[in-house]
Amino acid sequence: AQTVTQSQPEMSVQEAETVTLSCTYDTSESDYYLFWYKQPPSRQMILVIRQEAYKQQNATENRFSVNFQKAAKSFSLKISDSQLGDAAMYFCAYTDTGTASKLTFGTGTRLQVTL
């Protein structure tokens, strides 16, 4: 079975600084997708960024980028120029073609942004 591990329960970053959230996963599949979701106190899960396993280039969305290391099964999220609005729970998630898109999530990292 596929598993997703987030080893940092909490992280803190100062406004305007850069922070990296870690995620590792385990799978025997070769075709899969990885995601980072943000969950603010409103509980609404918001997709931050998506990476397709067959693409070697790391995905980027404005201030958010990933470091995808397929061989190491690592998928970290880098947030640059952190803003107060980035404070939230961040979940790493995995899906593959064999699972009909159901997502397997890590346990999350709570990000605090300080002035």
Add this chain to the structure above:
Amino acid sequence: GAGVSQSPSNKVTEKGKDVELRCDPISGHTALYWYRQSLGQGLEFLIYFQGNSAPDKSGLPSDRFSAERTGGSVSTLTIQRTQQEDSAVYLCASSLAARTYNEQFFGPGTRLTVL
């Protein structure tokens, strides 16, 4: 357009009572997913629908849990004889179809508290 909506937002019930949680997906989305988020945990998959059929119910924790979807739209998750361990946030998501590349859009969830 309207996003995924869920009702009620919060539900408090007594142990042993039945509860129904409702999810209204985005119009035109044929795939619908239910996840459960227990305190301090990531999200765990419960069940998904493609149209009105549920090809994968593997995440339902016991036979007290059931779900249906009618008209390819609204879905109801029913928990019978609720137990305290059922207390959690229940999140619903929808996507265009059950494909890995289709983004899942999440609702705000229903927080269930079983006393």
